[in-house]
Amino acid sequence: MKLAAWNVNSLKIRLPQLLDWLAREQPDAVCLQETKAEDHNFPLQEVERAGYRAVFSGQKTYNGVAILARESPEAVEHGIGGFIDAQKRVISATVNGVRVVCAYVPNGQSLDSDKYQYKLGWLKAFTAWLHGESQKHIRIAVLGDFNIAPEDRDVHDPKAWEGQVLCSPAERQAFQGLIGIGFKDSFRLFDQPEKSYSWWDYRMNAFRRKMGLRIDHILLSGGLAGDCRSSSIDIEMRRNERPSDHAPVIAGF
């Protein structure tokens, strides 16, 4: 089984790349973030022609998440249970017996922004909810754009990023909170190349200069982590014309 997550930064723009990538990689399920498409504009026909079923929760301009899977996603839940959020950031479903949680964690903008406080509150609610979910589902995966670089080795220039949004102690503590309730960072279950990142700024030739951050993750419950055989980042997608600024992340079982 192959699970993946990709922040597409507009599904409309990235649809041809997504369809190519699905044909090549043939994941069993892929979680998309920043679809930026309202549900009535979701390209369901194209996705189904590619052999995938889809569930989605979108809005225009911002946010938007979707789960695409070869088998029909079951028991779909929108959002974080018990947490009111107008922003479409979470969708969950069961695929091939695995509970799949697709998440787009808020960016936070900067430490002095209201959006940063929203991010921290959001992560607190997300973690509390996932604690309950992980007790309901032994085999559960949380995939998506976490907007947190967990450690300095996930940052191209730790000094420059020290204390900045995506790297701040409170954000890293929130990520460790997810580890603390039993999730494993699938990427770190295996030896990985130096300078492994999942996002690069569009500006400054950041990708070519390897100036990135690893902020997209696949977290696995203990039961799933034991079955995980590989985890990687598909940086080739960042070489495309008109790429997303994020690369897909993949876990194999």
Added chain:
DNA sequence: ATGGCTATGTAGCATAGA
């Protein structure tokens, strides 16, 4: 070097991303 891109909404720029 707090933005040098990119995408969106909407009609010349503003906002957001990370």
